[in-house]
Amino acid sequence: MEKIRILIAKPGLDGHDRGAKVVARALRDAGMEVIYTGLRQTPEQIVEAAIQEDVDFIGLSCLSGAHNNLFPRVINLLKEQNAADIKVFGGGVIPQSDIPFLKESGIVEIFGPGTSTEVTVSFIKQLYDERS
Template sequence: MPIRILIAKPGLDGHDRGAKVVARALRDAGCEVIYTGLHQTPADIATIAIQEDVDGVGLSALSGAHLTLFPSVVGELRSRDAADIVVFGGGIIPDSDVGELEAAGISKIFGPGTSLETIQSWVSETFVDRSSSR
C-alpha cells in the first residue's frame, strides 16, 4: 500500500502554494496525499488524519504561529490515541525554533529552500516500514 500523507494548513495563514507544491511532489513520489485546504484547526487536522488513516501529517506555516499550532496538532492526535501518526512540518520557521518543535513531537522541520527531493527522500525513508505493514 502506498504511504498516505495529509498536508494541512493550520491557523489563519492564507498562503498555500508551498503546501500544494509539496503535495504534488509527494504524489509524484508515489504517496497518496490528502490536502485539507486553508484555515484548519488542530482539532480538524487530527480528525481528518484519523478518518483518512494516514501515516503522516505534513504541516505548513508561514504566519509565525508554528510554535503554537504544530504542537497543538500533536496534542490533538495524542488525545485521540493517534500518537503513531508522524507529524512533520515546513515553512518560514527559524532554525532557533526547531529544537522546541522537535521536543513537542514534531519529527522533522523543513525550512525555506529545502529541495523537494529532500522532502521526498525523508518521507520515503521514514514511512517505508509503515506502508509495508498496512
C-alpha cells in the same frame, strides 16, 4: 498494495498555500496519496481528518508565525486520540531557533524554505520503511 497516505494541511490564519501545494504535488509524483485539506484549518479539524483518512503522516505548513502554538497542539491532539503513530512534519517560515522546541514537542522534521522536494520525499519514504 499499500500506499503511503499523507495529509497536507495549513493550520492557522495565513493565506498562502503555494508551498503546501508544491510539496503535495511532489509527494503525488513520488507515488503517494496526498489528502489536501486547504487553508485555515484548526488543529482539531486536521487531527480528525487524519484519523478518518487513516494517513501515515501529517505535513503542516505555517507562514504566520504561530507554529510554536499550532504544531504542538496537533501532536497533543493525536496523543489524546490514541493516534500518536501518525508522524508529523512541518514546513513554512520557521526560525532556526524554534526548531529544537518543535522537535522536542514531537515534530519529526522541519523543512524550511529552499529545501529540495527530493529531500522531503526520501525522508518520508525512509521513515515509512523504518516503521513497517
